[in-house]
Amino acid sequence: MKRILKPYTNIFLDAAFTSIMAHLRTILETFTACHGIAGHEDEVATSIIQHGDFTSYGRDAMGNLLCMKETTPGAPTVLLDAHMDEVGFIVKYIDDDGYLYLDAVGGIDTKALSGACLLVHGNSLLRGIVSDMPPHIAHGSTVPELGDLPLDIGMSGREARETVPVGSPVTFSTRLRQVGQHKVCSKALDNRAGCTVLCSLSRKLDVPFNLAFLFSSQEEVGTRGAYAALTSSAPALALSIDTTHGDMYGVPREKTRTLGSGTIIGVGANIHHSLFSRLRETAKNDGIAHTIKAYAGATPTNLRSMQTAGRGVATALLSIPTRYLHTPAEVADMRDIKATQRLVSSFLSSLDESYVEAIAC
Known part of the structure; x- marks a missing residue:
C-alpha cells in the first residue's frame, strides 16, 4: 500500500509556500x-x-x-x-534640437544606458531613448559620459521646452519580469x-x-x-x-x-x-x-x-x-x-x- 501522508503534506506545504511567494x-x-x-x-x-x-x-x-x-x-x-x-535622473538642459541633457540622481554607470528607454515625468509622461552614435560611425570603444548621452523624446526644441520643465525627474521604464524559476528582473x-x-x-x-x-x-x-x-x-x-x-x-x-x-x-x-x-x-x-x-x-x-x-x-x-x-x-x-x-x-x-x-x- 502506498504511503500518501508525506507526499500530501509536502504538497500542502509547497502550496502554502507558493501562495506566500x-x-x-x-x-x-x-x-x-x-x-x-x-x-x-x-x-x-x-x-x-x-x-x-x-x-x-x-x-x-x-x-x-x-x-x-x-x-x-x-x-x-x-x-x-x-x-x-x-536611482534615476533629472533634466538639466534642453537644446534647440529637442534633446534633453540629464544629471544622475544616485550612482549610475553609463555603460547600461545607450539605447535605453527612459520615462520623462514632465507636464505629461513621455518616453525617450538615450541616444548614442552607432558602432558604424563611432570610433573606439570608450565609455561615454552622461553629458554625451542626450535623451531623444522626438520633439523639437520649442515643443520639448513647453512640455518638459528643467528639473523634471526621469526614471527607468523596466517592469518586473520573471527570470528562470525563482528570480525576477526590474x-x-x-x-x-x-x-x-x-x-x-x-x-x-x-x-x-x-x-x-x-x-x-x-x-x-x-x-x-x-x-x-x-x-x-x-x-x-x-x-x-x-x-x-x-x-x-x-x-x-x-x-x-x-x-x-x-x-x-x-x-x-x-x-x-x-x-x-x-x-x-x-x-x-x-x-x-x-x-x-x-x-x-x-x-x-x-x-x-x-x-x-x-x-x-x-x-x-x-x-x-x-x-x-x-x-x-x-x-x-x-x-x-x-x-x-x-x-x-x-x-x-x-x-x-x-x-x-x-x-x-
Whole structure:
C-alpha cells in the first residue's frame, strides 16, 4: 500500500509556500512599477499606505513615510527601515534640437544606458531613448559620459521646452519580469524589495512593543531621509533592510553573495554586536538560509546615519543579494526576499520589552 501522508503534506506545504511567494511577488511588482527618484517618492509612499496595515502614518518635510503599529502607550519602539527612492535622473538642459541633457540622481554607470528607454515625468509622461552614435560611425570603444548621452523624446526644441520643465525627474521604464524559476528582473529592486518585506510584515507581526516602519527618502543621495527621521525621534533599536551586490560575471566572489543563498546579516562597527548575534542565532535556530557580510566601517546604507542619531541607536542590517544594482535590469531571487521577511519576523518575535529597553541604554 502506498504511503500518501508525506507526499500530501509536502504538497500542502509547497502550496502554502507558493501562495506566500506569489503574494510577495505581487507587492514587489506593484512597488517597482511606481516611480520615485530621491525627492520624488510620493507615488511609492501612496502605494505603501494602500498595501500596508498600520495604526497611523504620516509624511515629513524630507518626504519620509513613517508608519506606526502601536501596542501600549509608553512602550519602547523598534524601528524597521527601507528606503523608497530609486536611482534615476533629472533634466538639466534642453537644446534647440529637442534633446534633453540629464544629471544622475544616485550612482549610475553609463555603460547600461545607450539605447535605453527612459520615462520623462514632465507636464505629461513621455518616453525617450538615450541616444548614442552607432558602432558604424563611432570610433573606439570608450565609455561615454552622461553629458554625451542626450535623451531623444522626438520633439523639437520649442515643443520639448513647453512640455518638459528643467528639473523634471526621469526614471527607468523596466517592469518586473520573471527570470528562470525563482528570480525576477526590474528597475528599482533597490530598494522596493526592502519595502516589500516591511509592508508584508505589517500585516502579520504581533509584538509587545511599538513598531515604527520608516520608508525613508533620499537614501541614494546621501541617506538624508533616515538622518532627519531619527534625529527628531530616536527609537530603542533600528533594523534596516536594503540590497547589496549579488554574484555577477567577472566580479570576485568575496565581494558578492550568491542569489538564492538567503538573507545577508551584516556585521561590523556600524552594527550593534548583540543584535548581529541574535539575528545569526535566530537564523540558525529557525533554519533560515543566510550568509554573513562584514563591514569594516560605515555601511553604504541608511545605517551610517541611523546609528549616530541622537545619543546613538543600536542598529542592525539585513541585505538582499541583487545583481546589476543601479541599472534598468536589477535581478533578485524571491527566495532571498522571503528569507529576509522570515528572519525579521522571527527576530522580532524573539524580543521582549525588557531586552528592547536594555539595549537602548
